[in-house]
Amino acid sequence: MKKYDHKKIEKKWQKEWIDKGIYKTEDTSKKNSFYILDMFPYPSGSGLHVGHPKGYIATDVYSRMQRMKGFNVLHPMGWDAFGLPAEQFAIKNKVHPRIAVEKNVARYKEQLQMIGLDYDWSREVNTTDPEYYKWTQWTFLKMYEKGLAFESDEPINWCDDCKTGLAQEDLEDGACERCGNPVIKKPLRQWVLKITDYADRMLEDLEDLNWPEYIKESQRNWIGRSEGAEITFKIKDSDLSLDVFTTRPDTLFGATYMVVAPEHSMLTELKSSIENWSEIETYAKDSVNKTEIERTAEGKEKSGVQLIGIKAINPANNEEIPVWVADYVLPQYGTGAIMAVPAHDQRDFEFAQKYKIPIIMVVCTHYPAHSCPVLEEAYPGKGHLVFSGKFDGMESDKAKDKIIKFVNGKKKVNYKLRDWVFSRQRYWGEPIPLIHCEKCGVVPVPEKDLPVRLPDVENYEPTNTGESPLTSIDEWVNVSCPSCDGPGTRETNTMPQWAGSNWYYLRYIDPQNKDALIDSKKEKKFMPVDVYVGGVEHATRHLIYARFWHKFLYDIKVVSDKEPFMELHNQGLILAEDGRKMSKRWDNTVSPDDMIERFGADAFRTYEMFMGPFENAISWNTDGMVGTRRFIDKIWKLQDKIVEEENTSIDAILHTTIQKVEGDIQSFKFNTAISAMMILANTLEDAVSLSKKQFELFLRILAPFAPYVTEELWHEIGNKESIHVNEWPSYDTKKMKVDQVTVVLQVNGKVRSSIEVTAGRKESEIRELALSDEVIEKWIDGKEIKKFIYVKDKIVNVVV
RNA sequence: GCCGGAGUGAUGAAAUUGGUAAACAUGCGCGACUCAAAAUCGCGUGCCGCAAGGCUUGUGGGUUCAAGUCCCACCUCCGGCACCA
Numbered sequence: 103m104k105k106y107d108h109k110k111i112e113k114k115w116q117k118e119w120i121d122k123g124i125y126k127t128e129d130t131s132k133k134n135s136f137y138i139l140d141m142f143p144y145p146s147g148s149g150l151h152v153g154h155p156k157g158y159i160a161t162d163v164y165s166r167m168q169r170m171k172g173f174n175v176l177h178p179m180g181w182d183a184f185g186l187p188a189e190q191f192a193i194k195n196k197v198h199p200r201i202a203v204e205k206n207v208a209r210y211k212e213q214l215q216m217i218g219l220d221y222d223w224s225r226e227v228n229t230t231d232p233e234y235y236k237w238t239q240w241t242f243l244k245m246y247e248k249g250l251a252f253e254s255d256e257p258i259n260w261c262d263d264c265k266t267g268l269a270q271e272d273l274e275d276g277a278c279e280r281c282g283n284p285v286i287k288k289p290l291r292q293w294v295l296k297i298t299d300y301a302d303r304m305l306e307d308l309e310d311l312n313w314p315e316y317i318k319e320s321q322r323n324w325i326g327r328s329e330g331a332e333i334t335f336k337i338k339d340s341d342l343s344l345d346v347f348t349t350r351p352d353t354l355f356g357a358t359y360m361v362v363a364p365e366h367s368m369l370t371e372l373k374s375s376i377e378n379w380s381e382i383e384t385y386a387k388d389s390v391n392k393t394e395i396e397r398t399a400e401g402k403e404k405s406g407v408q409l410i411g412i413k414a415i416n417p418a419n420n421e422e423i424p425v426w427v428a429d430y431v432l433p434q435y436g437t438g439a440i441m442a443v444p445a446h447d448q449r450d451f452e453f454a455q456k457y458k459i460p461i462i463m464v465v466c467t468h469y470p471a472h473s474c475p476v477l478e479e480a481y482p483g484k485g486h487l488v489f490s491g492k493f494d495g496m497e498s499d500k501a502k503d504k505i506i507k508f509v510n511g512k513k514k515v516n517y518k519l520r521d522w523v524f525s526r527q528r529y530w531g532e533p534i535p536l537i538h539c540e541k542c543g544v545v546p547v548p549e550k551d552l553p554v555r556l557p558d559v560e561n562y563e564p565t566n567t568g569e570s571p572l573t574s575i576d577e578w579v580n581v582s583c584p585s586c587d588g589p590g591t592r593e594t595n596t597m598p599q600w601a602g603s604n605w606y607y608l609r610y611i612d613p614q615n616k617d618a619l620i621d622s623k624k625e626k627k628f629m630p631v632d633v634y635v636g637g638v639e640h641a642t643r644h645l646i647y648a649r650f651w652h653k654f655l656y657d658i659k660v661v662s663d664k665e666p667f668m669e670l671h672n673q674g675l676i677l678a679e680d681g682r683k684m685s686k687r688w689d690n691t692v693s694p695d696d697m698i699e700r701f702g703a704d705a706f707r708t709y710e711m712f713m714g715p716f717e718n719a720i721s722w723n724t725d726g727m728v729g730t731r732r733f734i735d736k737i738w739k740l741q742d743k744i745v746e747e748e749n750t751s752i753d754a755i756l757h758t759t760i761q762k763v764e765g766d767i768q769s770f771k772f773n774t775a776i777s778a779m780m781i782l783a784n785t786l787e788d789a790v791s792l793s794k795k796q797f798e799l800f801l802r803i804l805a806p807f808a809p810y811v812t813e814e815l816w817h818e819i820g821n822k823e824s825i826h827v828n829e830w831p832s833y834d835t836k837k838m839k840v841d842q843v844t845v846v847l848q849v850n851g852k853v854r855s856s857i858e859v860t861a862g863r864k865e866s867e868i869r870e871l872a873l874s875d876e877v878i879e880k881w882i883d884g885k886e887i888k889k890f891i892y893v894k895d896k897i898v899n900v901v902v
Numbered sequence: 903g904c905c906g907g908a909g910u911g912a913u914g915a916a917a918u919u920g921g922u923a924a925a926c927a928u929g930c931g932c933g934a935c936u937c938a939a940a941a942u943c944g945c946g947u948g949c950c951g952c953a954a955g956g957c958u959u960g961u962g963g964g965u966u967c968a969a970g971u972c973c974c975a976c977c978u979c980c981g982g983c984a985c986c987a
Binding site: 349723889 | 903904905907913914915921922925926928929942966968981985
């Protein structure tokens with residue numbers, strides 16, 4: 103037996119696999135295709151730590167099994183290299199982002215190859231490649247054509263550190279998700295995508311996806327659909343009126359005041375009629391200048407100012423009610439104004455208590471109500487209407503539609519989801535392919551002129567002027583208008599980090615296509631993605647955006663499925679040994695290079711899959727690598743046990759393990775698949791011998807996890823072709839049958855003894871054996887047997 | 903507050919339809935080999951107890967011959983949403 107030298111073996115097979123192209127995906131294969139995808143990384147400067155490849159190893163194991171099962175497997179990899187992380191790295195290290203990306207990509211690729219991942223590198227994509235982002239720009243133009251991309255001057259979230267506008271999805275608790283800086287509202291010209299047009303479809307189609315429930319639930323929360331009505335209140339002595347959105351039109355009779363957001367246009371429109379204008383103006387300005395965090399701080403007491411001289415008319419009962427401005431009403435949701443029903447909404451209740459506004463209960467749990475109770479808090483539930491004119495006594499749910507009709511309101515659905523702010527005032531992103539012309543307005547760059555290339559610049563640092571650094575490159579900015587040939591200027595905002603990742607999974611299928619985003623025959627062959635694996639942090643970011651983008655491509659008939667990703671798995675984080683997140687900052691990162699050098703890639707891969715359930719966050723433990731390395735060594739030594747004749751005594755466990763490993767891989771239970779193979783290895787170690795055929799069965803189910811050592815052994819015992827293109831073994835249920843079983847004997851539910859019997863014995867025989875067992879005899883001695891329970895080949899319970 | 907998920911040895915964890923709780927692995931202890939160490943191999947390792955035996959899956963109750971698994975109540979932790987009208 104040769105010595106197991108992992109370094110030598112790994113080097114040899116890496117080269118051989120590439121030379122022979124065994125992982126190449128065929129465009130024209132007659133086999134069924136299987137598409138398994140990793141969320142592609144942005145190549146950071148620090149390289150991979152051991153946490154990064156966990157998901158990649160999982161898809162690798164899965165894809166290798168599928169290939170052996172005869173599928174034409176597509177398992178690609180690429181780089182999401184535009185965006186702030188890459189740009190900030192570049193600024194910090196004083197290199198051009200393009201150079202930094204090139205360098206980092208090379209490093210990442212090298213590390214991934216060491217691990218032995220079976221990517222088809224001929225399909226590699228990079229979002230910063232002009233041939234790639236040409237089609238990102240193309241899709242944007244299609245959206246623009248359909249009216250889904252529009253220009254807006256609404257105040258948006260602005261990060262003063264990153265010096266760019268942000269989308270709702272880029273925030274975390276009111277702060278910039280990247281740098282943690284609290285965001286402020288800033289009026290800014292920007293490009294916005296109408297993702298809200300797709301809200302309902304994104305909600306509905308979630309049903310058909312085989313995704314973890316918590317991800318679907320996150321998306322439902324994020325989209326935040328709520329059904330209600332829009333109701334108009336007239337302003338007394340004025341032509342103006344105030345529209346509000348409410349989910350509780352049944353409580354309309356209890357609306358005792360109204361509130362508008364500080365940003366509401368009504369304020370300036372009523373300026374001359376408001377007696378305390380200066381006070382109102384000060385309040386509104388103060389709130390607008392607050393950060394999102396200050397404004398929504400938890401437990402903050404509500405504040406507001408009444409618009410003196412202004413009254414609104416409640417359309418239900420024609421009562422005059424006051425109008426207030428208060429920052430607890432959000433400008434961007436509904437109409438930016440509410441009818442306040444303090445008896446049935448806790449926020450309104452608190453506000454009304456503070457400012458001594460009447461609280462009228464209009465929904466009661468008991469009807470008829472003899473008196474209106476003094477409320478301690480708002481009652482948000484259902485009941486029967488009271489103090490509601492002709493609707494008295496009606497069930498609140500049933501009253502909703504009737505009251506909407508009564509006041510000429512209209513049913514309306516609102517979403518928490520905001521339209522997608524799609525422009526960034528930064529350099530390192532896809533240029534938005536539009537031209538501004540004095541005469542023609544906004545003119546799309548003609549398709550034949552795509553891509554609009556990102557120009558090289560001297561200084562790519564952000565400007566903080568609300569414009570991108572591209573603005574200062576005159577020779578790039580100034581162009582002639584494609585429509586009138588007059589003077590025009592390019593749009594200088596760039597696309598957000600997420601733009602390129604919206605559709606990269608399509609490009610892998612047809613990476614070299616110069617004439618179309620994707621060839622539709624190839625699209626139909628591979629899409630949708632069968633299994634998608636990535637981090638949970640993308641639940642309401644990438645996974646929302648990509649579904650939206652895909653649905654748009656479906657609408658314009660570029661793709662043929664409504665959804666891009668059928669099955670989704672999230673890998674749990676690998677934490678550092680100290681329990682914290684692995685980070686350069688804490689100096690607690692572990693490099694896969696070191697682990698592979700010391701223990702070998704096979705032991706490394708096996709350990710990452712063995713650590714625990716795939717979706718769990720687990721601390722790294724280098725000691726644990728010893729265990730999987732011992733396992734690999736054990737496998738290596740088994741080659742010495744090979745003899746001519748079959749050892750039928752190991753057939754049962756061998757075939758049971760084949761079945762288990764296959765099922766476990768399919769359900770992403772890699773840890774138990776490995777433990778089953780460890781049990782098999784331990785058994786074979788103790789067995790007297792095994793045949794070459796039997797050893798090959800084992801090698802083939804282990805091959806997806808440990809591709810190097812299995813390949814080496816496969817050849818060592820005389821095979822010529824790669825094990826990785828060999829057939830996945832099928833298990834033989836006949837051979838899985840065992841003839842000796844252990845039947846556990848319980849008395850009153852407590853285990854007292856056990857007997858070894860041949861499988862499939864009759865209950866009467868077992869009863870006789872059990873009751874004559876020495877230990878059992880002692881426990882039932884002299885007692886009456888009330889019940890005798892026998893579960894076949896498993897357990898006996900004697901109740902006395 | 904609403905919604906989703908989870909609580910099992912020293913540690914990561916396992917437990918098809920309710921049927922031997924702790925498989926597998928690490929760690930630890932003892933032993934073999936060795937001048938010694940590493941590596942390797944063997945034995946042991948939930949808790950209490952000398953033993954017989956008893957106890958044990960967050961807590962309390964229930965159903966059942968039998969509960970980590972089913973039902974009810976509660977506690978704790980993780981995640982999502984959140985002045986969203």
